[in-house]
Amino acid sequence: xxxxxxxxxxxxxxxxxxxxxxxxxxxxxxxxxxxxxxxxxxxxxxxxxxxxxxxxxxxxxxxxxxxxxxxxxxxxxxxxxxxxxxxxxxxxxxxxxxxxxxxxxxxxxxxxxxxxxxxxxxxxxxxxxxxxxxxxxxxxxxxxxxxxxxxxxxxxxxxxxxxxxxxxxxxxxxxxxxxxxxxxxxxxxxxxxxxxxxxxxxxxxxxxxxxxxxxxxxxxxxxxxxxxxxxxxxxxxxxxxxxxxxxxxxxxxxxxxxxxxxxxxxxxxxxxxxxxxxxxxxxxxxxxxxxxxxxxxxxxxxxxxxxxxxxxxxxxxxxxxxxxxxxxxxxxxxxxxxxxxxxxxxxxxxxxxxxxxxxxxxxxxxxxxxxxxxxxxxxxxxxxxxxxxxxxxxxxxxxxxxxxxxxxxxxxxxxxxxxxxxxxxxxxxxxxxxxxxxxxxxxxxxxxxxxxxxxxxxxxxxxxxxxxxxxxxxxxxxxxxxxxxxxxxxxxxxxxxxxxxxxxxxxxxxxxxxxxxxxxxxxxxxxxxxxxxxxxxxxxxxxxxxxxxxxxxxxxxxxxxxxxxxxxxxxxxxxxxxxxxxxxxxxxxxxxxxxxxxxxxxxxxxxxxxxxxxxxxxxxxxxxxxxxxxxxx
Amino acid sequence: xxxxxxxxxxxxxxxxxxxxxxxxxxxxxxxxxxxxxxxxxxxxxxxxxxxxxxxxxxxxxxxxxxxxxxxxxxxxxxxx
Numbered sequence: 001x002x003x004x005x006x007x008x009x010x011x012x013x014x015x016x017x018x019x020x021x022x023x024x025x026x027x028x029x030x031x032x033x034x035x036x037x038x039x040x041x042x043x044x045x046x047x048x049x050x051x052x053x054x055x056x057x058x059x060x061x062x063x064x065x066x067x068x069x070x071x072x073x074x075x076x077x078x079x080x081x082x083x084x085x086x087x088x089x090x091x092x093x094x095x096x097x098x099x100x101x102x103x104x105x106x107x108x109x110x111x112x113x114x115x116x117x118x119x120x121x122x123x124x125x126x127x128x129x130x131x132x133x134x135x136x137x138x139x140x141x142x143x144x145x146x147x148x149x150x151x152x153x154x155x156x157x158x159x160x161x162x163x164x165x166x167x168x169x170x171x172x173x174x175x176x177x178x179x180x181x182x183x184x185x186x187x188x189x190x191x192x193x194x195x196x197x198x199x200x201x202x203x204x205x206x207x208x209x210x211x212x213x214x215x216x217x218x219x220x221x222x223x224x225x226x227x228x229x230x231x232x233x234x235x236x237x238x239x240x241x242x243x244x245x246x247x248x249x250x251x252x253x254x255x256x257x258x259x260x261x262x263x264x265x266x267x268x269x270x271x272x273x274x275x276x277x278x279x280x281x282x283x284x285x286x287x288x289x290x291x292x293x294x295x296x297x298x299x300x301x302x303x304x305x306x307x308x309x310x311x312x313x314x315x316x317x318x319x320x321x322x323x324x325x326x327x328x329x330x331x332x333x334x335x336x337x338x339x340x341x342x343x344x345x346x347x348x349x350x351x352x353x354x355x356x357x358x359x360x361x362x363x364x365x366x367x368x369x370x371x372x373x374x375x376x377x378x379x380x381x382x383x384x385x386x387x388x389x390x391x392x393x394x395x396x397x398x399x400x401x402x403x404x405x406x407x408x409x410x411x412x413x414x415x416x417x418x419x420x421x422x423x424x425x426x427x428x429x430x431x432x433x434x435x436x437x438x439x440x441x442x443x444x445x446x447x448x449x450x451x452x453x454x455x456x457x458x459x460x461x462x463x464x465x466x467x468x469x470x471x472x473x474x475x476x477x478x479x480x481x482x483x484x485x486x487x488x489x490x491x492x493x494x495x496x497x498x499x500x501x502x503x504x505x506x507x508x509x510x511x512x513x514x515x516x517x518x519x520x521x522x523x524x525x526x527x528x529x530x531x532x533x534x535x536x537x538x539x540x541x542x543x544x545x546x547x548x549x550x551x552x553x554x555x556x557x558x559x560x561x562x563x564x565x566x567x568x569x570x571x572x573x574x575x576x577x578x579x580x581x582x583x584x585x586x587x588x589x590x591x592x593x594x595x596x597x598x599x600x601x602x603x604x605x606x607x608x609x610x611x612x613x614x615x616x617x618x619x620x621x622x623x624x625x626x627x628x629x630x631x632x633x
Numbered sequence: 634x635x636x637x638x639x640x641x642x643x644x645x646x647x648x649x650x651x652x653x654x655x656x657x658x659x660x661x662x663x664x665x666x667x668x669x670x671x672x673x674x675x676x677x678x679x680x681x682x683x684x685x686x687x688x689x690x691x692x693x694x695x696x697x698x699x700x701x702x703x704x705x706x707x708x709x710x711x712x713x
Contacts, residue, residue: 024654048649048681055652085677246692250676257680 004419006236009262011411011427012044013402019049023056033060034069039406041095047260050092057095068590070100071275076122076130078106078114078173080138081254086264093264097272098386109252111138112165115172122173129180129274130173131228131267135254136186140165141208144193144201158211166215170225177224177506180274182267185213185227187234187255190243221484224506226433228270233263269428276492279409279429280383280442282325283374285392286336286343286365290322290355291315292417296342305352312352314417318391319354321421329442330430331361331381335373335390338365361447370397371404381446382555389429393417436485438532448528449556463629466560469526471630473562475569478512478519485533486521489552494591496553498584498598503550516541517549518573522566524557524630531557535566539582546574548584551598558594561628567602569632571623580620587613634712636660639686639705646681650674660702686712 004010016022022040026033037057045053073094077083087103094101104125106114111134114120122130142159166183174181186209192198198206209231219225234242237259244256255263272278287294292304292311306312326332332355336343343365347357357363362380364373370392378385386407392398398410411427413420432439452469459465478486487505494500503511511517522535534554539546553562570582584599586592596614600606603624604616634642644658651669664670670678675695682704683689688711690698698704 020649046681046684047677048646051652052649082673085673246690246695247676249692250695251673253676257676258684 001415004414004422006426007241007259007262009044009265010414011423012042013398013412015043015045015049019043019045020052023052026056027059030063032064035406037095038069038098041092042402042406042409045092045261047086047089047257050089050261050264052092053095054088054091057091057100061100070095070098071277072100072102073129073271073275074102074104074125074127075271076104076106076125076127076173076179077133078111078122078130078169079133079135079254080109080111081133081135082108082252083133083254084108085251085253085257086260089260090264090267093261093268094271096265097268098277099268099271099275101268101271109138111169115169123175127179129182129271131182131184132169132173133184133230133254134186135252136189136205136209137248139186139212141205142203144203144205146203158208158215162212163215170219170223174224174506177222177504177509180224180226180504182226182228182270183216183219185216185229185231187231187242188239190239221434222505222509224504226270226274228267230263230266233266237262265428269431270433273431273433274491276488276494277386278431279330279389280387281331281333281361281377281381281389281446282322282424282430283333283335283377283388283390284322285390285394285397286334286338286346288393288417289391289420290319291346291350291353295346296338300345300349303346303350305346305350307352311417314420316352316354318417318420318424321424323354323359325430326359326443327440328430328435329439331383331443331446332359333362333377333381334360334364335370335377336365337367337370340365359443361443369400369404371401374401374405374408382449382558389424389427391420391424434484434488436488438485438488441530441532444529445531445556448531451528452526462559466629469528469560469629471524471526471560472633473525473565473630474523474633476521478508478521482521482533483508483512486536489533489536489554490550493552493554494589495555495594496558497589497592498551498595499549499587500589500592501550511538518546518577520566520569520573522562522569524560524562535562537566537570539570541579544578544580546570546579546582548582551584555594560630561626562630563598563602564626564628565630567623568625568628571620574620581617582620583607583615583617585613585615634686634709636705636709639708640701642685643682643701643704643708646685647678650678650681658701660705661700663700682708688712 026036040053084105087105090103091101104121104127106122114122117123139162170181188206188209192206194201198204201207213231216227242255247253247257284290292315293302295303304312305315307316322332346353362377364376374388374390378388385405389409390401393413401408402410409429411423413423456465459468487508491502511519518539520537521533524531524534534557536550536552538550540549574582584604586596586598599616604618607615607617640658647658648654648656651667653668679690679695686708688708694707
């Protein structure tokens with residue numbers, strides 16, 4: 001068995017021999033090759049291969065508009081070590097997560113100057129985020145022996161001047177919160193001056209770095225910061241492999257450059273999460289993935305799933321991992337070649353099963369090919385194929401799915417199931433930058449939705465169905481309680497989103513405090529459960545006009561007349577405030593065709609069309625109530 | 634590996650590293666003869682060579698390398 005080692009990104013399939021030819025072929029065509037580049041990005045590319053792909057992509061970008069598959073991200077890179085060597089490779093890694101990355105580098109080694117000078121590249125350029133990649137060798141940690149007299153037993157604390165340094169950098173780079181600042185945690189150095197005593201000595205570099213990293217963890221989310229946990233990554237790799245003293249001495253390279261593909265993947269998945277690209281659903285194969293053996297052949301007593309048996313324990317571990325993911329809000333589904341009766345049998349009858357039928361939102365055990373089943377799962381759950389991760393022990397099935405559905409993530413699995421949890425989680429498919437109570441309920445909400453779908457098919461007509469849902473809504477302006485979820489919806493919602501404007505947490509806070517901005521958040525419950533926050537509206541006031549800056553809704557509550565209900569609330573609030581006209585705009589994106597007719601459907605009158613965007617207005621006095629079947633609480 | 638095999642593999646690596654798909658290497662070539670082979674890119678090249686041949690070069694070895702021949706000799710010596 002080959003050792004499973006994170007250094008080589010073993011969850012990614014090996015790069016095919018024709019990689020270079022495929023890159024060249026992209027270079028020779030003028031067609032949109034985004035999907036082909038996305039496919040190539042899914043392999044375990046080396047440094048040079050990432051560079052080749054990045055160059056291919058940048059050349060394509062100049063020639064043609066790259067498609068909707070990718071979202072742009074402009075990243076400023078600030079470091080007190082050398083980063084220039086691997087910037088190009090990062091562009092390649094980001095393609096793997098659907099991000100079209102542009103990097104703006106700060107001047108070498110001028111972290112503070114870059115922050116303070118308003119004309120520095122980082123301050124001057126339009127950026128979505130800034131990565132602050134600090135190396136411990138450039139931080140003014142206090143002298144190790146300074147506190148020797150009163151060491152031991154104290155809580156480690158970070159020196160005030162270092163706190164101030166970090167706070168100032170974040171404040172300057174975030175430009176009042178309009179950009180995300182990604183701060184890296186700092187890996188420990190390899191060496192200890194005293195040995196194990198470094199773990200106790202208050203002023204040891206080890207404890208100072210620990211205090212530094214803890215300080216980053218406590219930075220408030222409102223400051224617009226996100227943490228890239230490089231310290232953990234370096235630990236996983238092993239500090240002796242992470243730090244390369246030769247490379248540091250030659251060029252101040254902060255970590256061994258053979259790890260660039262791994263580092264790039266870690267950064268890319270975080271940028272993907274910021275852009276709402278994290279996946280939502282884990283689809284599981286059954287035989288030899290969730291249990292050992294084949295249920296159809298081996299029967300309930302024959303499959304391996306028992307505690308105390310090393311092989312059985314391995315399958316229990318992957319089930320536990322899946323259940324943990326579900327508990328944090330990842331939807332689970334099953335896709336297996338089996339008779340349905342056989343496939344369900346262990347879930348119903350096997351005493352050691354950790355996963356139960358109630359945890360599975362969609363259960364497809366049949367003899368169709370797996371790609372078709374995965375499409376069906378995405379359809380039933382009303383999510384994109386790019387929200388799915390597919391776990392299957394069979395290399396042939398994995399290859400078929402990758403070929404047919406490149407958007408679905410399919411991790412490579414090692415031969416030994418003991419490594420399945422590691423391989424699944426190492427891929428970073430479910431990377432998060434925040435966690436809200438709504439996230440926690442997500443899996444249950446998707447499941448309730450499939451129950452609603454069943455009720456819908458048994459109802460005689462749509463009105464009867466909506467009435468029987470007994471919907472209740474709570475409406476309020478933005479507040480601290482709902483803020484994380486509001487920011488998440490603003491940055492993730494693609495389909496039911498009239499303008500696709502994105503705002504940071506700091507910008508949202510500014511709006512809460514701005515008297516000329518009217519905000520609305522809507523939560524919805526029905527007889528099947530709590531849908532959580534499902535709609536957000538922002539209006540900007542000019543005289544007696546409200547311009548609707550953002551109107552978005554979660555697609556989970558489509559076709560429930562929620563938008564009519566929201567308009568009803570807007571009109572009520574507008575009247576209270578002496579507003580006479582609501583103006584709205586639909587700005588087309590690649591994903592929001594769904595709401596092209598949102599305003600005309602609500603009886604707004606057309607104003608004008610400009611660059612494909614359509615403008616609409618509704619006089620408050622012309623509004624006619626439509627009585628949607630939703631009760632206000 | 635004999636010298637020719639090593640040369641072929643190094644050619645492949647240098648083509649990728651210096652983004653020059655038609656690069657033809659001869660043993661006597663030095664950094665001056667190859668576009669883009671500066672001290673920074675040299676580190677990236679060394680990483681690729683170390684990975685491809687499963688060797689690790691020391692500081693003094695990195696400094697001593699001046700030509701393609703130097704690479705070939707070093708690799709051969711380290712692999713034996």
